[in-house]
Amino acid sequence: MANRWGYPDLGFGIGLRSVHFEHILNHHPAIDWFEVLSENYMDTGGRPLYVLDQVAERYPVVLHGVSLSVGSTDPINFEYLKKLKALGRRIKAHWISDHLCWTGVVGLNTHDLLPMPYTDEVLRHTIGRVKTIQEFLERPIALENASTYLEFSASTWPESEFLATVAAEADCGILLDVNNVYVSSFNHGFDPKQYIDRIPRDRVVQMHLAGHTHKGTHILDTHSDYVIDTVWQLYRHAHRRLGGVATLLEWDANIPSFDVVHGEALKARRFREQEDARPAVEGVPAYGD
């Protein structure tokens, strides 16, 4: 347990998706854990919640949201937080995560993970909101680095340092999405390993892996394919830096069978074991150092 809260390394999980409900209920597959999209279960009394209750009884679960809008200048939505808190308690979620982004203002929601300018003003704003949210939820949250497609000229901070500073000052966790690091590094032209090296290991509670869509001029974070080799290599690097961290495979479009998605998640175990068996390389900081 390298993180400061002692959150466990849950192993290798996948996102709970409705196309796999039948398989999960009928076969009770041997999977370490599930990540649950918070908003899909907050306002329903139907089948999704029925399935989730059963899944949560059998497997460790964590909540992952897309509408916390932590960077928005709109007032914090406490009705949303109330439901999020209740859902977290209901399913005994190990932790709750969302993204370092904003999703809408003036009462609207674009349902996209929109980028923020990384300035001192935005840093103070974000830290304040994260503190308020955590106070309300009565637990730390983990913030994920989102894939982004543009940068603001106003930014004065590299995203990795901005995220690390928010985490330190607001005392929150980090969900390091390795694929997103790669996607943004291609779109913005930075070194993805350097990004990962700037992430404080005691803040990282979870990692994400996913496939993406390369459009030639830019990469879109589509969660629609297998993880590419370069991202696996980055994951190895991240594991060496951060140690055993709960790892989740995201697959949200053109979703194949449960076994295919799970099989992709289990590749992470192989990379971790290979990395753990490798002798330490001089000059490369490892989590045990």
Added chain:
Amino acid sequence: MATDPGLERIQRWMQACILKQGTHEEAITSEAAQQTIPAAEARQLVLPSQTLTSAERLDIYRDMYLLRMEEALAIDYPGLKHFLGDDEFLRLVARYVDVHPSRTYTLNRLGDDLPGFIGTLDDCPKKEFSQDLARLEYALTMVFDAAETKPLTEAAVRAVPQEAWETARLKPIEAFRLLAFDYPVSAYLGGVDGENEFPRLGRKRTWVVAYRRNYQCRRMDLTQPAFELLLALADGEALGEAIESALVRKRRPAVKEEQLFDWFRDWMAAGLFQAVELAAPPPAGAGPLGVPDSAPSAGERS
């Protein structure tokens, strides 16, 4: 050149650009965008990358917005999309979200105003059919998400004293919607799902109950008298009174007793009711039959 108008202005500007359909130039020169940041200043806000201009980078978000909205609405309105075709459905979505952008944290309720919105359009193909179909699909989304309530058991029905039925009220389950249409849209949806042949699309009055059983959304076609009886029961009319008016309707053949039995047998088998609420107080300590003691007391209307 770096420009920092502050977070609030940047967010309002970016959102205005994303929501504005049309070209990039139309977006950044739109009234909503320029109210926050003038176009000349806005052109300095986003850095270009090695492969994309700042305009192209912003347009990635603009392009994805409509696709995301279409994807969400296609999940809730698959029949309507099938009926209109991909292009016409996307055109409808574009017009709809322009007037009804999402205001909640969930996409599940994005389409709540779509049936009403279709009614306001002058040029929607086969507007009345489209609106009926959208009403049905919207009702199914409500049924899908409704709170789970246990259906009335046979034992609970048998426990009702014979003399109490006349004034008893049947309380429907939460996942229950009654709908009347001018077109055979339930049969059309059945055609989309491969359950039946596609019907003729001409005007035809139809009546449907949408409900959920074992967490599966279902539809049951009704005759007009059955619909009216079910509607009266759902509105809280006492059983005797509701049946009385269903049995005898002016300008319509009277409903036979056997028909009534068939309806109730089908409705009970479908699990449409969650409780029998008795007019007279039951023995002390008992709640309404079929619901826990914590539920509203007997005689209370749903």
